[in-house]
Amino acid sequence: xxxxxxxxxxxxxxxxxxGLLEETGDYIKHYAKRAETAAxxxxxxxxxxxxxxxxxxxxxAGLRVIRYVVPHGEGSKNAENYISIMxxxxxxxVTRSDLIVxxxxxVVGDLAGFAAATYLRRIDYIQIPTxxxxxxxxxxxGKTAIDLEAGKNLAGAFYQPKxxxxxxxxxxxxxxxxxxxxxxxxxxxxxxWDEDLFEHLKARRTDFDREYTVSRCIEMKRDVVxxxxxxxxxxxxxxxxxxxxxxxxxxxxxxxSHGQAVAMGMATIxxxxxxxxxxxxxxAAEIAGILDRFGLPVKFTYTPDEMYEVMLSDKKRKGGKxxxxxxxxxxxxxxxxYTLEEMKEFLCGGPD
Ligand code: NAD
Ligand code: GLY
Numbered sequence: 001x002x003x004x005x006x007x008x009x010x011x012x013x014x015x016x017x018x019g020l021l022e023e024t025g026d027y028i029k030h031y032a033k034r035a036e037t038a039a040x041x042x043x044x045x046x047x048x049x050x051x052x053x054x055x056x057x058x059x060x061a062g063l064r065v066i067r068y069v070v071p072h073g074e075g076s077k078n079a080e081n082y083i084s085i086m087x088x089x090x091x092x093x094v095t096r097s098d099l100i101v102x103x104x105x106x107v108v109g110d111l112a113g114f115a116a117a118t119y120l121r122r123i124d125y126i127q128i129p130t131x132x133x134x135x136x137x138x139x140x141x142g143k144t145a146i147d148l149e150a151g152k153n154l155a156g157a158f159y160q161p162k163x164x165x166x167x168x169x170x171x172x173x174x175x176x177x178x179x180x181x182x183x184x185x186x187x188x189x190x191x192x193w194d195e196d197l198f199e200h201l202k203a204r205r206t207d208f209d210r211e212y213t214v215s216r217c218i219e220m221k222r223d224v225v226x227x228x229x230x231x232x233x234x235x236x237x238x239x240x241x242x243x244x245x246x247x248x249x250x251x252x253x254x255x256x257s258h259g260q261a262v263a264m265g266m267a268t269i270x271x272x273x274x275x276x277x278x279x280x281x282x283x284a285a286e287i288a289g290i291l292d293r294f295g296l297p298v299k300f301t302y303t304p305d306e307m308y309e310v311m312l313s314d315k316k317r318k319g320g321k322x323x324x325x326x327x328x329x330x331x332x333x334x335x336x337x338y339t340l341e342e343m344k345e346f347l348c349g350g351p352d
Contacts, residue, residue: 002215006140007226010160014140014222016215020167021053024128025061028099031163032124035099037064039089041112042103043072046130049173054103054128063099066092070111074147074254077107079155082146085115099124099162105131105178106138110156113144117159126163130170132182133259136189136217137238139164141225158230166218168210179206181259183294188240188266189217191287195331202290236335240325241265244300247310251302263296272346273326278336283329304348312340 001017015027028035038058042051047069055065068088070076089100102112102125109127116125129139145156171179183206190198197216201208221238228235245261252261267288274284288298300307311322321337324346328334338346 002211004215004218004222006160006222008142008160008229012160012162012164014164014166014218016135016166016168016211016218018167018169018211020165021050021128021170022057024054024101024165025057025059025063027163027165028058028063028101028126029061032099032126034097035063035124037066037092037094037098038101039092039094039098040065040067040101040103041070041085041108041115042067043070043076043105043108045072046104046108050103050130050170054101058101066094070108072107074107074152077111077145077147079146079148081111082115085111086119089115089119094119094123096120096123099126101126101128102139102161103128103130105129105134109134109138110143110145110153113142113159113161114146114156116161117144117157122159124162125159126165127161128165128167130167131174132171132179132214133185134182135166135168135171135214136182137185137221139166140218140221141235142229143231166214168214171210177257180295181257184241184259184262184266184291184296186213186217187290187294187296188238188262189220190290191266191270191327191330192237192240192325192333193220193331195329198286198290198330202286202293205293206295236323237325237333239323240327240333241267241269243311243322243324244268244307247307248300248302250310251306260297263291263294264298264300267291267298268300269324270327273328276346278326278334279328283327286330287327308344308347311343 004014058065070081100116102109127139129135142158142160145153148154241262244265248261270284270287273279274281291298322343325333
């Protein structure tokens with residue numbers, strides 16, 4: 001078992017290990033001493049696998065448990081569910097000293113976290129992430145959000161959890177495609193900051209050492225959010241491959257998965273970075289090679305022009321400039337800001 005302390009403005013531990021669900025109640029007693037009621041928020045799939053076990057553990061520690069279950073999938077991260085959760089918490093007389101428990105993937109974590117950030121102007125919450133993506137990324141760092149009709153994550157708050165419990169056993173029930181989606185994010189960490197992790201993943205493929213890998217990724221996320229809690233600088237590195245990925249997801253009407261889009265985004269950026277001399281051809285080949293070994297796609301079916309048009313509306317574009325994360329070598333990346341013309345040249349090989 002590993003405990004990784006996150007030193008944000010409100011510090012908290014992330015526990016990584018096996019069999020943690022059964023110990024949820026003990027952890028709550030230790031890290032959220034005042035709570036008398038735990039509002040367990042989850043989705044229907046995760047509830048069927050793990051809701052009963054977590055509820056039993058929390059009830060065993062002497063807390064009242066109330067449960068709110070949303071349908072699985074991104075569609076649940078909406079304003080309607082958010083308001084329903086607020087009304088549910090109020091009807092159940094959840095107080096400021098009580099606690100929300102977010103059990104599930106990034107959808108549940110973001111939705112329940114945003115509810116915690118705003119119900120009674122904030123109550124404590126803990127994250128129990130059950131997807132690989134949620135364990136290595138979304139449960140750590142305090143970004144909470146819901147989607148609006150105009151786009152993803154448009155309403156939200158930075159609000160750190162009291163505790164994150166990453167039970168590695170929950171990954172056993174993940175459908176393969178969702179596991180692979182998380183692998184794209186894991187590979188991203190290796191390319192960004194950790195050549196040893198990259199080599200481990202290259203050698204072991206999806207049979208990587210889960211405790212080592214999840215813990216290393218969380219340590220890297222911890223390092224980033226500790227120095228840039230509110231996403232004004234270093235945290236942007238986590239967007240490696242994501243600007244192109246978001247464009248492709250939008251172009252596909254969200255029929256390609258996020259992980260697949262990120263994989264193609266990273267491979268494409270690496271290829272372009274090799275073409276403009278930022279990284280070597282061998283580095284770009286390494287990146288495409290590892291993604292391929294994980295069964296992740298590396299080539300977009302959209303033209304650079306199509307991608308560019310969609311990227312113009314990306315919310316991460318600041319003042320006419322787009323920031324891209326470029327690999328220089330495995331384990332070392334840089335941020336470059338591009339004007340729209342430069343961006344077009346980078347992607348499409350030259351302005352019209
Ligand atoms: P998700 O939460 O939709 O989970 C994917 C699917 O896996 C769901 O159908 C879920 O029911 C199922 N599932 C979850 N755990 C399972 C398990 N252990 N066994 C079997 N099935 C299981 O998707 P996700 O990929 O975890 O998260 C994506 C969301 O995370 C997006 O909304 C994205 O915006 C958000 N996100 C947030 C941050 C952040 O920093 N807050 C970072 C990255 C992504
Ligand atoms: N997943 C991006 C971030 O946490 O900033």
